[in-house]
Amino acid sequence: MSRQHLLLRELGLAPRWRLRHGAALELESVSMPVLAPVAANLVPAATPAQPVVAVPVVVPVAEAVPAPAVVEPATTALPDWADLQQQVASCTACGLCQTRTQAVFGKGNPRARLMLVGEAPGAEEDKLGLPFVGKAGQLLDNMLSAIGLGQDDVFIANVLKCRPPGNRNPAADEIAACADYLRWQIAHVQPEVLVTLGRFAAHALLQSDAAIGALRRETHQYQGIPLFVTFHPAYLLRSPGEKAKAWQDLLAIRRALANKA
Ligand code: SF4
Numbered sequence: 001m002s003r004q005h006l007l008l009r010e011l012g013l014a015p016r017w018r019l020r021h022g023a024a025l026e027l028e029s030v031s032m033p034v035l036a037p038v039a040a041n042l043v044p045a046a047t048p049a050q051p052v053v054a055v056p057v058v059v060p061v062a063e064a065v066p067a068p069a070v071v072e073p074a075t076t077a078l079p080d081w082a083d084l085q086q087q088v089a090s091c092t093a094c095g096l097c098q099t100r101t102q103a104v105f106g107k108g109n110p111r112a113r114l115m116l117v118g119e120a121p122g123a124e125e126d127k128l129g130l131p132f133v134g135k136a137g138q139l140l141d142n143m144l145s146a147i148g149l150g151q152d153d154v155f156i157a158n159v160l161k162c163r164p165p166g167n168r169n170p171a172a173d174e175i176a177a178c179a180d181y182l183r184w185q186i187a188h189v190q191p192e193v194l195v196t197l198g199r200f201a202a203h204a205l206l207q208s209d210a211a212i213g214a215l216r217r218e219t220h221q222y223q224g225i226p227l228f229v230t231f232h233p234a235y236l237l238r239s240p241g242e243k244a245k246a247w248q249d250l251l252a253i254r255r256a257l258a259n260k261a
Helices: 003-010 081-089 123-128 134-146 172-189 199-206 233-238 240-260
Strands: 017-019 025-027 042-044 114-118 154-158 193-197 220-222 225-230
Touching (some): 134 233, 172 199, 193 199
Parallel strands (some): 025 042, 193 225
């Protein structure tokens, strides 16, 4: 079994989907309903396929969503990368500084072409000082591997640099207090493509409160950078039925990177 197939199986997409030379994607015979292939590169496999059933778009169950943060333009000069790391490490701009173990700045290549933005550190991230570790991080690694990207090809950060106690949702004032750090990180990395993981990151960068199911259907812009909205890997772990949609998002991200090359 190929590494690609193993990765897709890890994503919960095999045996339904498999990559064929280049970007072609095939629909294999399955016993469970799958999304109708909507991308141009989704083609039926030669093997007998069961009828494809279109799955209605399921908008994630709404949790209590704070009002989108009002992201004001940065008023101070862009600090250099080392200063920025130091500022985040010692920040006391919101109450989360009192409960964190440490601030989580980000990880990956600060010159990466692709930058991913998540929500906030969880318990393991708070302990280790790195974003996206644990099962959600493992799934994200596998998702990136499935489109040929390793950790050196991306930079990953969160909207909030400190863990909300009990992994509660970020509060609007916390997102606003932390907004400049993310803005400065993006200014330094200057990615060719931005991807938000989950609704808090999408809402923070797009200043929108639209449902993620609607936002992920189009390509957005953040200060001239193409921005894609997709699900948070932790949500995909809870809702594996959404992985097929995440795979569509990954293909769109891969196409955007290819078009920029
Ligand atoms: S979450 Fe952001 S604003 Fe709040 S203390 Fe941490 S680094 Fe500072």
